[in-house]
Amino acid sequence: MPGHTTGKVVCSCCQKLVTSRTEYNHRKRKLLNTDSLAGDEQEDLRVPTNGQRVKVPWRLPELRVVPTNHNIPGSRPPSHRTASDSCNPERDLQEGSAIDVDHMDVDAPGVEVPGAAHTEPTYIPVRYHATVEDEEEEEEEGEDDEDVGVEDAEAAASVWEELAESLIRETQLSKDDLSEEDKAYLRVFALRVNNHMSGNLFGQLPFVFPEAALASWKTIVYDCCINSCCCYVGPHVEAQQCLYCKEPRYNTSGQPRQRFVYIPIIPRLQAFFSNQRMSQTMQYRATEHVHDPDKVQDVFDSEVYRSLLGKKVTINGKTLSHSFFNDKRDVALGLSTDGFAPFRRRKKTTWPLILFNYNLPPDIRFHIQHILSLGIIPGPKKPVDFDSFLWPAVQELLRLERGVHTYDRCSDEFWMLRAYLILVFGDIPAVSLMMRMKGHNGLCPCRTCNILGVRVPNSRKTTHYVPLSRDQLPRPPDGTNPTYDPSDLPIRTQAELLAQAREVEDAPSAAAAERLAKAYGVKGVPLLSVLSSLNFPYSFPYDFMHLLWENVVKNLMLFWTGDYKKLDEGSEEYEIDSKVWEAIGKASEAAGSTIPYAFTSARPPNVATDKTSWTADSRSFWALYMEPVLLQGRFKRPKYYHHFIKLVKLLNLCLQFEITKAEVEEIRVGFIEWVKEYERFYYQDDPQRLSACPLTIHALLHVADSIVKAGPVWASWARRFPYASMNRYILNHARLQQVKLMYDMQQILSLKAPPRSSVGTNVPGYTTLALLPPHRESIPFDSIDKGTFDKIVGTLCTRFESSPAHVKVVLNSATFQEWSKVQILGGGDLIRTAAVDRRSEDSREASFVRYELLIDRNARFPNRPVILQKETFFGHLQKIYHLTLPKEPLGRVRRPSAQLPPPSVPTPITVLLAVIRAYPTTERHSTLDIHYHTSSGNLDVIDMTTLGCLVARFRVAENSTKWAVIDRSGSLARALYVEPDAAPGEIAEEED
Structure with missing residues (x-):
């Protein structure tokens, strides 16, 4: 903020003699008027x-x-x-x-x-x-x-x-x-x-x-500072040089030295309603989502959203006649940003601005074609006045709060399109800029509560840390040393936060303003505060991706390798021997071949040697599924492993698609206990180890409240930014998507053949799957090896309650086809047979599956009645057979599973069978739903309707015969999103 001069000027707003800094704040506050x-x-x-x-x-x-x-x-x-x-x-x-x-x-x-x-x-x-x-x-x-x-x-x-x-x-x-x-x-x-x-x-x-x-x-452009300090809009519109770095706005030729590309919101929201199909889809919020007061399933179950229902919209202190979300077409939006380095040297950063459309169903909400990119703050440095880059967006958001006259293609009527920003998220530095918070440099570094931070004694660093335990810390000058109950932290309120912001801006001098900003952790009134749909601070939840994968989990790994901020073990023994860590790294790298692309897009890197290939996506998979296996038995003392497993259990709860209120309380209590234990192990009540207590550890104490206030963590998780590397791409992509919507040309402009489900083979009675080539037709049944053929006969005998001799006679006239791939429709997995998996040495296995069988509990007792019980098995898919049986009846149909075709089987009869090499599980993880197998078992032939999904597996150590099996459909299931190329009803793209 300007104000480096000590002289006073006559304020153009209040006509009083004030500091230049105060005059700037008055002028900006006047420009924040809605009419402007x-x-x-x-x-x-x-x-x-x-x-x-x-x-x-x-x-x-x-x-x-x-x-x-x-x-x-x-x-x-x-x-x-x-x-x-x-x-x-x-x-x-x-x-x-x-x-x-x-x-x-x-x-x-x-x-x-x-x-x-x-x-x-x-x-x-x-x-x-x-x-x-x-x-x-x-x-x-x-x-x-x-x-x-x-x-x-x-x-x-x-x-x-x-x-x-x-x-x-x-x-x-x-x-x-x-x-x-x-x-x-x-x-x-x-x-x-x-x-x-x-x-x-x-x-x-x-x-x-x-x-x-x-x-x-x-392009649509605004001038901005060459260092991205500010955008020349609002109070900066007439500036000839940057108020912060003093760089001139124009070059010697009179041309702007740098520009910020902004893509308007309103035309693109209107385009959604100009497309009949998308207009119907946009009504998910009002017509499909059903609120359950005992569950948190989406942002529409959050207190932030529900507190707006029935409340009148207020702009600039004036109450309007309409209420928030009183029309089923009113749109809920979320804003996200994240500073990132697009180049390998990571010295220059850019800041993409994107909007999420919460009116779309969760399964397509975060697809790139539905994300509204607003532009990219070009860098190379972090913006000083972030509000100036948000200025054009806030202009439109205020207009959308009032209403924009729009045509709805679905209902063939005009109405006032209204949209409300309800969530804002990103990494901690980005949100601090948007909220105008000091962050870790403030005495109150947390944006959610008023906990006081402390510095490392006798250190020149300005970072404030936030431990719960403060018994060993030096007494502050006032002689008090506050203690904090993690279950009752001093939560900030909107009125308090904005009052502090105004007090900072109205301070008589820059020095006084800086003292107040440091004490409050607030630097000024944020531009976003003019939007009455936002709640400070609850509309600004901590982004789970950055909080956990880029900070907490990453820092734990640094502790275990002795690389965390030059801290030694102190009085604990949590470091893992370097040779053991190297072995873990090799096992992690080797696991890439047997983990399907559907589980994680990137192969797991070598954790011991690869420091650059990690992404939040790969680190989350490694932490949730691989780390619990690879770290077991590796610590000198098991308490560190058990502490980490407690974290994994809490993360699995947080990542559920829906969370009950009882589970929210479990998350609250669990993180309180985990943070206390963390401080005992890594902080150790040592003032010189305060760096072990960063804001990211403290923020875990707010996760449960954040779920209640802002919705499940996946709803405010910027998991994958949409190719946010170039202004030109963002702009052109937005234009292309608008044309697709307006002219209903999504398929034509995808430049792809029609979805492969249209060329896959759908078999009557098997509506949940499609068969994919390569395949062979008219296979002689005698070409199938005897062991497999006998299993097929046994399966058909069980299904149709017929004798082996009768089945073999019928099979003499049957038609056999062999297929190599099957797609589970509705966003399910693409599964390959083992023969296809082995064709390329560097391919990733996609043939290890979960399947279910009905087992007779009384099989060992011939005289007892048959009692069928469903059991889960894992195995390697070997073959897929498509059998067309002749019209001669096999006998009475038994229904071994509710999923099998009904007794009235048409003639000729079509049956899909999967041949699977079973891998019996020998043990399971003591806490998590992770199973282990060591060797292969019998050959099973099952009806394809009992085929479940892909599973991943990897060796627990290099060259070990013990494998861990990861089943995402069990209790380790988490909120995942179908990629656009694998939308429900379509065939997923294959990746090696």
Whole structure:
């Protein structure tokens, strides 16, 4: 924040003599006024078209004389109006003289879109007319501040808007309205985006393919500091140099030295509702999600969301007429950011800004095509004024709180589109910037509670640590040494936090402001506080990915290898011998071949030697599934292992797709006990070991409350950022997704063949799976080895209660086909047979499976009745057989499983059988649902309906004969998301 000078200036807001720093705060606070933020900016929506140039402002002007509904200027039947003339304001004005054109900005900046190659860019009529009725701007001083219903759709729609609505309805286009030239251009543009094609290469395509329709897109930019200190908007809009680093805004040629690309929110939200299928999908919040007060299943079960229901929207102290989420189409949003280094040297950082659309179902919510990228703060340094980069987004979010006039394709009606930001998350430094918190440099470093931090005695470091135990710490100057009950921490409130922020900003001097900021941990009023949908601090949960995988788990590994901040073991013995750690690393690296891609996209790295390949995804898999196996028996004293297993159990609870209130309490108590034990082992009440108590350990005490307040951790977990490496890619990707939605061209512009489920073989009676090639047809049954054939006969005898002799006779006339792959539909696994798995030495095993059999509990007692009991087995899938049996009946059908076809089997009979080499489990983990096997067992032939899912396995040590089996479908199941290429009902892509 500026204010490095000691002189005073006359404030342009209060006309008083104040410091330059105070004048800046006053000016910024004035600009935070809603009328300034949510002005009448113009729509900037670019869509390919063959239409003519049309320029449409955000808001149409008022009418001087209101015509009757029967005499709307320019109205005529839809069949007589074309897309090119339906949005021609000049023609419409000529047809009816009742409109005053003095205030109609027909020359306002338009919406530029690509046309044919080497031609002038064309413009398209904006079919989602974004209108915000803001009559408060016209109120005279002294009028009642209560909103009079302007936000209501009926009150907001003037006759002129009715005309606009009719035009929008008439010009609604689909892929059938696009020419082949348009589609050809869009396919080439999709090729560029999907393959990260460089601009130079893309520019050469017209010369390689001269017949193709190619064009370029203009970007939407704001000037920003060369060091990314600030964006030149709001209070910085007139600045000629950065107020923080003093670098000039422009170069010697008068051009901005760096720019920030921003992609508007409103047009893309409107595009969701212009697509009939997506408009229906967007109603998940209101029509599909069912709130259970005893469970937390989604953000819509959180206290943050539920506290908004029925509450009036307030903007700038004015209460509006509508309530939060009173329309089933109202949209809930989450904002996330994370500073990352796009290059290997990791010296330069960039900060992507993305929005999550919570109205979409959880299984597709985090797919890249549904994430709204707002842009990237370019770097190379951390922003100083993060609010300035959020300024354009907050402008739109305020307009969305009021309402934007929008057409809903699904209901064929206009309504006021409203969207509310309810969650903000990211790593701790990123959220500290958005909340304007001091973070670990403040005396109160936690954004959730007022716990006081302490420094390492006699150290120059400014970092504050937050241990619970403080008995051995030096007494502060006031002689008090507060103690904290982890079950009753001093939680911050919104009123307190914002009052402290205002006190900091109103401090008489920069030095006084810095003292207050350090004491409170708050640097000023955050821009996001103007959004009444946000709750400080509960709308800002700790991001589970960064908190656990990038901090807690990573730091534990550093403790065990003796690499944590130059601390020795102290009075404990938690370090693992270097040779043992090397052996763990080799076993971890070797496990990659037998862990399917579906479990983790990257192969587990060698933990002893590889320090750069780790991602949050790979570290989470390693911690939850591999570490409990590979660390067992490796510590000198088992208490450290048991302490870690307690953490894994808590993490598994947190990662459940739904969490009961009883489990939330278990998480609360569990983390309190775990943190206390952690301090005994690693902090040891030693003031010189305070660095073992960073904010990330303390934050675990807030996880349970965060689940209750903000929803399950997976809902605010930025697990995978969407290719956030280049401004150009983010911008082009957003444009491409908007075109896909508006013209319903998701499949055409995917540049892929139709989903492979359409070419897979679906077998009658087996609706949950599809068979995939390669396969062999008409296999002679006598070509099957005798052992397998006898197992097939036995399986059919059991299923149809027939004799072996009868079954063999029928099989003489049966048709055998052999398949190599099976896809479990509905987002399930792609499973291969062992023969396919062995074709490539570097492939990853995807043939070890879980399956179920009904076992006769009285099999050893021939005279007792049959009592079938379901049991789970693991094994290696060897063969998949598709049998077509002749019309001759085999006998009465037995139903060994509720999943098998019903007794009324059609003729000819179709049966799918899986041949599996069983691997009996010999033991299981004492605490977790992890099983072990040592050797193979018998051959089982099962009906394919009893095939469960893929499982992973790996050796517990290099060259060991003992294998650990990881079954994600058991109690270790966690919230996972189907990748876009493996959406429900489609065939998953294979990865090696």
